[in-house]
Amino acid sequence: MRVVAAAAQARTAVEIGSDAGVTALWMLRGMLPDGVLTTIDPDAARQRAAKTAFADEEVASSRTRVITRPPLDVLPRLTDGAYDLVLVAVDPLVLAPHVEAAVRLLREGGVLGIVDPALSGRVADPTRLEAPTVAVRETAHAVRADERLVPAMVPTGDGLLLAVRRAPRHPSA
Numbered sequence: 469m470r471v472v473a474a475a476a477q478a479r480t481a482v483e484i485g486s487d488a489g490v491t492a493l494w495m496l497r498g499m500l501p502d503g504v505l506t507t508i509d510p511d512a513a514r515q516r517a518a519k520t521a522f523a524d525e526e527v528a529s530s531r532t533r534v535i536t537r538p539p540l541d542v543l544p545r546l547t548d549g550a551y552d553l554v555l556v557a558v559d560p561l562v563l564a565p566h567v568e569a570a571v572r573l574l575r576e577g578g579v580l581g582i583v584d585p586a587l588s589g590r591v592a593d594p595t596r597l598e599a600p601t602v603a604v605r606e607t608a609h610a611v612r613a614d615e616r617l618v619p620a621m622v623p624t625g626d627g628l629l630l631a632v633r634r635a636p637r638h639p640s641a
């Protein structure tokens with residue numbers, strides 16, 4: 469995620485699903501030096517662990533906003549089109565609404581990231597029909613079909629689905 473944050477020249481980023489802050493630290497390292505990461509998770513213990521990780525790594529407090537609430541309550545309050553990078557790392561069964569909310573936050577040229585979309589190869593196997601697998605497969609299809617996005621899969625580990633938000637298309641004169 470460091471290289472993705474660097475490539476996006478991210479000054480404003482959101483992480484949905486903080487856990488203990490490991491991915492957030494990599495994002496912060498790749499972001500511009502004055503970049504601010506908003507990281508959201510409903511679990512207070514995980515958010516405390518993330519804050520500890522940021523303090524241990526001496527991340528300036530001005531560079532993080534740690535929000536302990538259900539992300540779907542928080543995301544509509546963030547400014548649409550204002551973020552350079554939004555990373556979605558939530559459970560498969562709740563992935564789709566978080567991705568939709570994430571896309572709204574992206575500026576033109578901003579980058580969406582969806583973590584671990586391969587589910588150990590299950591998503592690419594059409595015989596696997598468990599609810600989490602189907603949920604991730606359908607979300608990946610929706611991202612590929614979304615005309616606002618230019619998607620690409622990074623084939624590392626369980627994968628990283630990236631998508632750049634394109635400029636709106638204007639009808640030719």
Ligand SMILES: C[S@@+](CC[C@H](N)C(=O)[O-])C[C@H]1O[C@@H](n2cnc3c(N)ncnc32)[C@H](O)[C@@H]1O
Binds near residue numbers: 492
């Ligand atoms: C896979 S972890 C995120 C990994 C993290 N980005 C890291 O650095 O390793 C998924 C996170 O989603 C959060 N979560 C659980 N249920 C959720 C829900 N219904 N909506 C949003 N987030 C949820 C969990 O608290 C957990 O921290």
